[in-house]
Amino acid sequence: xxxxxxxxxxxxxxxxxxxxxxxxxxxxxxxxxxxxxxxxxxxxxxxxxxxxxxxxxxxxxxxxxxxxxxxxxxxxxxxxxxxxxxxxxxxxxxxxxxxxxxxxxxxxxxxxxxxxxxxxxxxxxxxxxxxxxxxxxxxxxxxxxxxxxxxxxxxxxxxxxxxxxxxxxxxxxxxxxxxxxxxxxxxxxxxxxxxxxxxxxxxxxxxxxxxxxxxxxxxxxxxx
Numbered sequence: 001x002x003x004x005x006x007x008x009x010x011x012x013x014x015x016x017x018x019x020x021x022x023x024x025x026x027x028x029x030x031x032x033x034x035x036x037x038x039x040x041x042x043x044x045x046x047x048x049x050x051x052x053x054x055x056x057x058x059x060x061x062x063x064x065x066x067x068x069x070x071x072x073x074x075x076x077x078x079x080x081x082x083x084x085x086x087x088x089x090x091x092x093x094x095x096x097x098x099x100x101x102x103x104x105x106x107x108x109x110x111x112x113x114x115x116x117x118x119x120x121x122x123x124x125x126x127x128x129x130x131x132x133x134x135x136x137x138x139x140x141x142x143x144x145x146x147x148x149x150x151x152x153x154x155x156x157x158x159x160x161x162x163x164x165x166x167x168x169x170x171x172x173x174x175x176x177x178x179x180x181x182x183x184x185x186x187x188x189x190x191x192x193x194x195x196x197x198x199x200x201x202x203x204x205x206x207x208x209x210x211x212x213x214x215x216x217x218x219x220x221x222x223x224x
Contacts (some may be wrong), residue, residue, distance in 0.1 A: 008056040015049040016138045028100045043073035097152040114140035135176040142169025
């Protein structure tokens with residue numbers, strides 16, 4: 001883990017907090033386009049974080065990671081998801097288990113849980129640095145909220161974005177906690193995301209053609 005100057009720590013903290021706020025924007029909205037816009041903005045924030053860590057931590061390979069993050073996460077993936085939304089012909093979440101306001105409350109409790117876990121982890125490794133604790137908190141929070149989105153929403157696009165948000169949390173945390181992660185591994189993760197979105201595109205086509213709905217609940221009909 002790196003040691004941070006006050007300016008770097010403030011910048012990293014700002015970017016991580018903004019990324020968490022954008023997850024709450026997705027969690028509190030029913031509109032699919034809002035999901036996509038917030039996800040795209042989060043990807044650009046993660047790219048900015050990668051570039052900032054590369055600059056202050058002297059990891060030049062993170063500039064390339066930031067570039068690929070912008071190109072693939074911030075441009076290509078949103079474009080593919082936007083095409084899926086147009087193909088679906090659905091502009092909002094229709095199958096909610098809980099209301100957006102209740103989901104926001106649940107998300108807040110998950111952040112508190114993540115903070116408790118992060119503080120314990122920080123103390124256990126003997127490095128309770130505020131930025132490290134914040135990075136752990138945001139990483140765990142985004143992962144938990146990603147799982148929450150998968151659990152309470154059933155539109156295919158919500159499932160896609162839930163998975164992408166979950167992976168964004170892992171990726172964001174890795175930039176601060178293990179910035180020396182091999183570049184090849186970062187590129188493999190980006191390729192896996194493209195494969196996942198392509199697979200969901202096929203799934204959406206199947207649901208529209210055979211089930212007449214874009215809800216993942218229709219997949220229960222595949223059980224024998």
